[in-house]
Structures are given as structure tokens and as C-alpha cells.
Amino acid sequence: MTDFSRSYGSWAVIAGGSDGVGAAFAHGLAARGMNLVLVARRAAVLDECAAAVTSEYPVQVRTVTLDLAGDTAIADLERATADLEIGMLVYNAGADTRSAEFLERTLDDHRSLVHRNCISVLEAAYRFGGPMVARGRGAVVLITSGAAWAGGRTLSSYGATKAFDLVLGEGLWAEWRDTGVHVLSLVLGATDTPSLHRTMDPGDRALADPHDVAEQALDHLADGPTWIYGSENPTGGSPFGSLDRRSAVLAMSAPRH
Ligand SMILES: NC(=O)c1ccc[n+]([C@@H]2O[C@H](COP(=O)([O-])OP(=O)(O)OC[C@H]3O[C@@H](n4cnc5c(N)ncnc54)[C@H](OP(=O)(O)O)[C@@H]3O)[C@@H](O)[C@H]2O)c1
Numbered sequence: 001m002t003d004f005s006r007s008y009g010s011w012a013v014i015a016g017g018s019d020g021v022g023a024a025f026a027h028g029l030a031a032r033g034m035n036l037v038l039v040a041r042r043a044a045v046l047d048e049c050a051a052a053v054t055s056e057y058p059v060q061v062r063t064v065t066l067d068l069a070g071d072t073a074i075a076d077l078e079r080a081t082a083d084l085e086i087g088m089l090v091y092n093a094g095a096d097t098r099s100a101e102f103l104e105r106t107l108d109d110h111r112s113l114v115h116r117n118c119i120s121v122l123e124a125a126y127r128f129g130g131p132m133v134a135r136g137r138g139a140v141v142l143i144t145s146g147a148a149w150a151g152g153r154t155l156s157s158y159g160a161t162k163a164f165d166l167v168l169g170e171g172l173w174a175e176w177r178d179t180g181v182h183v184l185s186l187v188l189g190a191t192d193t194p195s196l197h198r199t200m201d202p203g204d205r206a207l208a209d210p211h212d213v214a215e216q217a218l219d220h221l222a223d224g225p226t227w228i229y230g231s232e233n234p235t236g237g238s239p240f241g242s243l244d245r246r247s248a249v250l251a252m253s254a255p256r257h
Contacts, residue, residue: 002033008139008182009087009132013037013077015068015124016093018046020193021143024214025090030057032218034088037081039064068093069116074123088139089128091121094165095195096158110157117161125172129181136180139221142169146189149238150245152252159252166226173225182221187228188213 001010012029016022017038026036030053040046043065050061064080066073094117098105125140132138147155148162169185176183190196192207213229220227220234228234240248 004032009085011035011084012088014090015039018049021210022092024210028214030059035060037062068120069112090141092143102156118164132181139182141184150248150252170225184224185226
């Protein structure tokens, strides 16, 4: 048994665990001896990630193909893992799939984003976090974004969902800090993932390496409530500091070069 499985339990669920940051968490957790439940929509990508992990580490991997924006997604996931003790939840899926203004998107598009990024996150924290608190050990990592710091043009509903995740994680940290369950809201900036490249051309913008992101988060699970990857002050506040809200929103909305 490794330190990680002793501290948290031997199985981790990664919601959005087939590529990018989620796959990096899968490798990082498997390297620490954790068995994995990987969740995503595309079965082929999921299977590829599971095969890559099991070829490298002596751990078990279960794949669950489902859409986290679906009404019954988390109840289905709970059923699919009912025979396992889930000691860690990494809720990773959450990227915006296109950069567009509020009214350029359909209402269904917004609803689906909110469901995957808010309702399912809350439900997963409730359904998997409750048993962790009862056992007195576990960890919950909610992946959020710098888009949570302030509203911004083309970021309205996405940023709002990420602010929800940031604050939800912080609240859970405050409630569970004496129970043995670690909670971390992990704030990411631009990160080199397939999803980012599908959404935008990063040009010469510096991108974080997903493996560095996952390693840093796994090394700092106990340093919640918030960890800001790439910040000089990773447990600190918003990079907008004491800017008034209007200036922060305008800064968030400025075109990036
Ligand atoms: N990349 C960045 O620059 C960046 C910046 C700031 C914050 N973040 C945050 O980091 C997290 C990871 O981002 P990412 O860029 O790696 O892309 P992502 O699309 O959020 O994550 C990719 C993973 O999630 C799965 N996924 C996405 N939507 C899903 C759904 N509806 N149901 C089930 N699985 C789903 C994908 O597999 P399938 O597509 O097969 O379902 C894949 O395994 C997100 O929470 C994002 O908000 C990313």
C-alpha cells in the first residue's frame, strides 16, 4: 500500500480522465499507486488512456463512458462504482468548447455547460465526498480557471461556472478541513491540452504542461483551499488584486496578443 492509498483510499475517480489535464492526473495518481475510474464520452480515447496507464503502472483502471452534462450522469457513475471505495475525486472536465459571445450560443449550449460544470460537480462532491467524510479520509480536487476571477467578454457563462467551482471547493474545504478529507480548488491558466487546441490557436502564448499541473496539485492536496498553478503566490488571491471590478472585467475582456 502506498502513502497515497493509505491517506485517501485505493481508488480515484477522474471525471474527464482521458486526455489533457485529466490524463495527466491519471498518470500521476497511478504512479502513486492509486487504482483509477476514468470517465469521458469518447470510448476510444478513454481506452487508449487506460491502456497507457496500465502498461506503465501495476494498477487497476475501470473506464466509464458517459456525458457529464447528462441529467443522471453522476447517479450513473455512482452506480458504476458502487463496489469500490472511492477515496479521491478529481473533477476535471470543464473546458469551454468555443469562444463566442453570450447570445451567439444556443440556450441548450449554456445549459449543458452549466450542468457539466456546476450541477454535476456539486452532485459528484456530494455523492463521493459524503462517504469520504464518513470514513475520515479522502480528497476532492475541483479544476477551475483564471476565468473565475472576473467576468469577461466571451467568457460569461464559462467564467460563471468556474467561479461556482472555485467557491464550492473553498466552502467544502472550510467544512471538511477537520475531517481528514482534503479539498483543493485548482486554478489553471492556459494549459496545453487537446481541448485548448480545438478551441483556439494559442499562437506564441506560453502554455502550462498538463503533467506539471497534475504533479504540482498532487503534491499540494493538503494546501487548500485554493492552488493557483503558475502563480508566484499559489495560495494567494486573484491576480487582479485590489483592482475595482470594472477594471478587472475590462482587463479580462481585453484581446490577448
Ligand atoms: N486547457 C486550458 O487552457 C485550461 C485553462 C483554464 C482552466 N482549464 C480547466 O482545466 C480542465 C481541463 O481542461 P482541458 O483543456 O483538459 O479540457 P476538458 O475538455 O475540460 O477536459 C478533457 C477531458 O474531459 C472529458 N470531457 C469533456 N466534456 C465531457 C463531458 N461532457 N462528459 C464527460 N467527459 C467530458 C474529455 O473527454 P471526452 O471529450 O471524450 O468526453 C477529456 O477526458 C477544465 O475544467 C478547464 O475548465 C483548462
